[in-house]
Amino acid sequence: xxxxxxxxxxxxxxxxxxxxxxxxxxxxxxxxxxxxxxxxxxxxxxxxxxxxxxxxxxxxxxxxxxxxxxxxxxxxxxxxxxxxxxxxxxxxxxxxxxxxxxxxxxxxxxxxxxxxxxxxxxxxxxxxxxxxxxxxxxxxxxxxxxxxxxxxxxxxxxxxxxxxxxxxxxxxxxxxxxxxxxxxxxxxxxxxxxxxxxxxxxxxxxxxxxxxxxxxxxxxxxxxxxxxxxxxxxxxxxx
Amino acid sequence: xxxxxxxxxxxxxxxxxxxxxxxxxxxxxxxxxxxxxxxxxxxxxxxxxxxxxxxxxxxxxxxxxxxxxxxxxxxxxxxxxxxxxxxxxxxxxxx
Numbered sequence: 255x256x257x258x259x260x261x262x263x264x265x266x267x268x269x270x271x272x273x274x275x276x277x278x279x280x281x282x283x284x285x286x287x288x289x290x291x292x293x294x295x296x297x298x299x300x301x302x303x304x305x306x307x308x309x310x311x312x313x314x315x316x317x318x319x320x321x322x323x324x325x326x327x328x329x330x331x332x333x334x335x336x337x338x339x340x341x342x343x344x345x346x347x348x349x350x351x352x353x354x355x356x357x358x359x360x361x362x363x364x365x366x367x368x369x370x371x372x373x374x375x376x377x378x379x380x381x382x383x384x385x386x387x388x389x390x391x392x393x394x395x396x397x398x399x400x401x402x403x404x405x406x407x408x409x410x411x412x413x414x415x416x417x418x419x420x421x422x423x424x425x426x427x428x429x430x431x432x433x434x435x436x437x438x439x440x441x442x443x444x445x446x447x448x449x450x451x452x453x454x455x456x457x458x459x460x461x462x463x464x465x466x467x468x469x470x471x472x473x474x475x476x477x478x479x480x481x482x483x484x485x486x487x488x489x490x491x492x493x
Numbered sequence: 494x495x496x497x498x499x500x501x502x503x504x505x506x507x508x509x510x511x512x513x514x515x516x517x518x519x520x521x522x523x524x525x526x527x528x529x530x531x532x533x534x535x536x537x538x539x540x541x542x543x544x545x546x547x548x549x550x551x552x553x554x555x556x557x558x559x560x561x562x563x564x565x566x567x568x569x570x571x572x573x574x575x576x577x578x579x580x581x582x583x584x585x586x587x588x
Contacts, residue, residue, distance in 0.1 A: 285557065289559060292563045296567040299567040300567065303570075304574070307574055307578055314582075333515070336515050340511045340512065340515065341508075343550055347499075348504065351498065351499065351501065355498065468551055471547075471550045471551045478546070479539050481518070482518050482522065482535040483535075483539075486518065489522050490522065490524055
């Protein structure tokens with residue numbers, strides 16, 4: 255007895271062209287994409303969690319040295335960057351919204367604004383890093399002719415000069431990893447912008463926009479914690 | 494769970510709240526509160542800001558329970574990371 259199968263490959267007649275054949279429908283595909291991104295973000299939370307743990311440990315070991323080192327950071331630039339990043343999260347949320355309601359022009363404007371704000375953040379970060387370079391505050395002996403030297407840092411009572419360097423190791427590790435994530439995010443959004451301009455995303459299919467948005471907001475959240483922990487921990491002890 | 498489109502008004506309100514939180518955290522950082530209050534205030538504001546971003550910008554409020562579980566697992570494992578490490582460091586001086 256010959257049985258004949260017709261293996262269904264490709265898409266059902268009424269399916270959206272973006273629907274991949276291993277998904278039942280667009281709804282399921284979107285759920286899967288969002289879930290996958292969240293699982294990835296959990297690993298990211300753990301990754302940054304390790305650094306937050308290191309920060310907490312060393313801050314409790316050397317509270318005065320950490321406060322002194324933190325006070326040397328540029329609070330104004332740090333605060334401006336916080337505003338820039340939160341604004342970029344808002345424009346990213348608007349990009350997702352515009353895609354959901356199918357307003358292509360707003361979609362492109364929001365994505366371009368997000369990109370510009372992301373680049374602004376990195377530019378301000380670069381200015382800050384340069385200030386640290388000029389003040390010989392790049393930890394270790396990474397910079398030829400400019401080994402770490404804490405003599406420019408005003409020490410609060412109880413702070414030991416040799417413990418100031420640990421703050422800067424942690425500062426550069428955390429803001430550096432955060433900046434790497436920003437660069438990756440800018441890359442993602444550039445790709446999204448390219449395909450948005452080609453009209454690939456709309457109310458029916460916007461998973462990549464949504465998922466990139468989740469990533470961008472996550473990077474924003476990391477900064478929301480980094481800003482008070484790195485810039486604001488000892489200001490009240492001055493004077 | 495079907496999609497839920499968050500309105501522009503909600504996004505704007507969250508944005509304003511995040512800006513206010515930032516201003517408040519800078520102000521509080523410059524005040525000399527007694528004891529450990531400075532760090533407690535700073536972290537409380539940061540956690541509230543993070544919750545707003547997660548619930549609204551990241552749409553978790555309107556997401557399926559599975560997403561809630563995944564996100565809660567991150568907090569749970571972070572809790573283990575911190576609890577076990579500090580149960581060591583804080584009790585070393587007891588010996």
